[in-house]
Amino acid sequence: MISLHHHLRALAITLAAGTVICTLAFVPAVAARPATDVQTVSTPWWKHAVIYEIYPRSFQDSNGDGIGDLKGITQRLDYLQSLGIDAIWVTPFFPSPNADFGYDVADYTGVAPEYGTMADWDELTRQARKRGIRVLVDFVLNHSSDQHPWFKEARASRTNPKRDWYVWHDPAPNGGPPTNWESIFGGSTWEYDAATKQYYYHIFLKQQPDLNWANPGLQKAMHDVMRFWLAHGASGFRLDATPYLFEDPTWPNDPDVKGGPSVGLKPYNSGREESHAILREMRRIVDAAPGQAILLGESSTPTIDDLAKVYGSKADEINLPMNFLYGNLTHLDAKVFKRQLDDAHSRLRGQPPVFFFSSHDHSRQWTAFGDGVHDDAIARLTAAMTLTAGGTALMYYGEEIGMADLTAAELKDVPLGPKRVVADKRDPERSPMQWTGTAGGGFTTGSPWLPVAQAAATTNVAAQSADPHSILNWYRQLLTLRRDLPALREGSYVPLESGNADVVAFARLDRSGQGVLVLLNMSAAQQRLAISGWAGGHVPSDGRVLLTSQPDATVDLANPVLAPFATRLVAFRVR
Template identity: 45%
Template sequence: MRELTWWQRGVIYQIYPRSFQDSNGDGIGDLRGIAERLEYVSALGADAVWISPIFPSPMADFGYDVADYCGIDPLFGSLSEFEQLVIHAHHLGLKVLLDFVPNHSSNRHPWFEESRSSRDNAKRDWYLWHDPAPDGGPPNNWLSRMGGSAWEWDEHTEQYYYHAFLREQPDLNWRNHEVRRAMDGVLRFWLDRGVDGFRVDVLWLLIKDAQFRDNPLNPCYRAGEPEHHRLLQTYTEDQPEVHEIVRAMRATLDIYGDRVLIGEIYLPVSQLIKYYGAAGDGADMPFNFQLINARWNAAVIAGMIRDYDGALPEHAWPNWVLGNHDNPRIASRVGAIQARVAAVLLLTLRGTPTIYYGDEIGMTDGTIGPDEIRDPAELRQPGAGQGRDPERTPMQWDDSLPNAGFTSGKPWLPVASRSSVREQEGDTSSMLSLYRRLLILRRCHAALVQGTIENVAAHGDVLTYERHYRERSLFVALNFGGEASAFESRPATVLLSTAMGRDGGPLTHGTNALAAGEALVASM
């Protein structure tokens, strides 16, 4: 496996810092808490931690509204504590990735405060300002992803500014080269402190149409969808000029050696793959979110795997994601039994997997009462189902009441359920044990890390595929149904199964059976 980089060999573990571990009793997770739990992440078998935003912020969107790109919010700790965390992680063999949020800042960032101070301020063009329409209203029909118009009127300078998200999150003008230089300095600041790479927030949104043209109506819009879906995002996302920015980011990371650039990009595969760059000079891994939104069906997912793998340029490395801080948890989407199938799928597909904290113990979405809602996406669009609080509830470490070992104080969000790390650690049939076994399997079998994926097929509810590397071949079978199903196989030995007692057993040539919701990996 030596010819692969660490991020190609490895497994990424996403930490939502507010919810991972609180060390001081204020009910909010922090850097010391993360540091205390890094040995758990290492023992799980992950190779890197991606930490969601920890920069100084008014927390209008819980850190995705950055007021200082080169600091740590006191809520989470200090810059010194972060530097110690990086040292500790590296000692454990873990890489550290930060969330980089370049599309927008907080409206309380000094850059924006200068920009809005007057029309002739030197930083005026660092953000997207525009005169009103002839009727005095917004310049065009662009909509915020948090609901309502994406334009906010500024009384002082009598112009509108653009915000793709909250009005407290004004978009930066990436056509301005001073903005690009400043953001390049941000990357270097953290790289100089030992950071091993970045996940770039909403990378595909960085450039907007220079002519500020109206977005066309979406003919496929359905009632109940988020309001901004009423429009096709023709002029507010995936503009051609964004690829120049991605290449520049990648070039900076290359100066520092083996660093990884990951892009958050919600686009169809045909557009997604362009972010690798024509010559492999783009993002190392544009996030592949297909499994998050997929119908949980063997035929659908088989087609998805084939199409994605077939579309990748020769220089591109694949990746897969089951969940994150913006989407319902996999165990809530497909149920506890199929969440085990999903774990086997994620960790046997070709490419780098990302695990969302808590998925390894089968955490489900929490129940958030009306007076417990914190997410502005839900507060601004009540009843629209846009809230992300349920998938951000605190990590469940033990069975202690009332907060499962997350905090000694009142947690910022209620704990979702009682299933915990401590409860599952001694149970060989638990979800945690399954994840650990799968991650050991990846380390022991090069075919799962750098092998090809072949013969992807669906047979009723059963999805099968093979992983091949040199003389070794592995066979994977997953039952997406609620009943036992047959599948065809060559002679093989079961290395791992979600069904108890099957490990080490044989698969015969011809027809074999999978129990309802069973998934297995076998050596051929």
């Protein structure tokens, strides 16, 4: 940690105290990212990036069929550039039967017709590159669809060359499943194949048979998939379901199926030591590609120390493992969040943490944390916490305008059919992007595959772009500060104490000694603080409010008072 007394100089930011809520005049102007070739960037962009997750089916429909597509994403790149993100992660757009909406892949090197063509993908990456935006492919590496040609060959006979590309096992002595393990999606992890009289393993749906990463042929095929997308302009991969590549080869029964670790974190089905060699080889492949390609990992772990291992003992595995210990939290508890923030900055062996809330698998943070009264203030707070902490931050499309989950009433009468082959419990957080208040929300001119939320009439990009006090412009201000201030972009983390069980306090500090104090009141009551933990016990001077959700905020670096669910960012220096 850099001392607050080391090489201090006057704060370059000349922002006035008493900033009015979301008033753009008091923050750096939101500027479009320079249209530079991302290949020329020499610093490790990913250590402090903001990556924006796009569920393509719901982002922008370019042809009126009610399903978002790759051309639609390309049409919205100017918006993404103006927002100030560094990269987009596009969830699966491959050919798929859609038992799990794309996460059951039937062709790893194709584009599903509803999403467009390979030419559309190539154009997307070209246009993104012109705007300084990288594009990550969601690589489903644990399993394929049961309709993939590989699996069709594998189940053709026990002697088929691709049989061992999947995980097969003889029945138990009683003729039943080999073990009593449960699938993450419910039921047994085993499905019987009558033709070959063996069971195949699936930790997710039965339509998603697990790949056998111990097989060299399977490894080569998947490495070829990576090289294919890198050659087609991808800047790396979001790796799906990384903990589940190997299982305990002794196949023990679980002595307590319903107890102990959650079903996806059992010692026999996740985080196996064998995975490290596989991830190191994937890292070598992206490291060999031009332009600092990366691996972003869906890396659920039981502890922060287990998460540290996912980076690799020599920081040579996943560049950015997602921190689910933070992302799975759904209740505002300052003590819990402070512990997670402190741990992520102190116990990951110096590697960048990855913070997120909303995703295609998580309830939107507006819904998860909102109390029905202070929703807007809470949304600003959760955004500030994620975007001012160190490392890399993930955003989910629409969170920047305060999109909420679809309600049960909005989903009740939505039919199943070609556009929506199954009803998924995660449908509420996958609704179409709310671009305008018009019919179709600016997402489509046709009938959308899921309904556009009724709230789109007032909660949409067009309306919020024109409102300087909107949550969208709050995000834009946060992203601008993160980009322009060295303390927030890559500064060290200072684990302050707020002296109040309901308030999170921490600071970010750059090499010159300029810093940003972050204060987050996670309660519905006014709170007074007694901030401690400054180096040498000396409270810094010359505080200036950078951004606040509390209009009457004043500068006090020792004993500030925060309104209910208030957020305050204060620039400081020490004499």
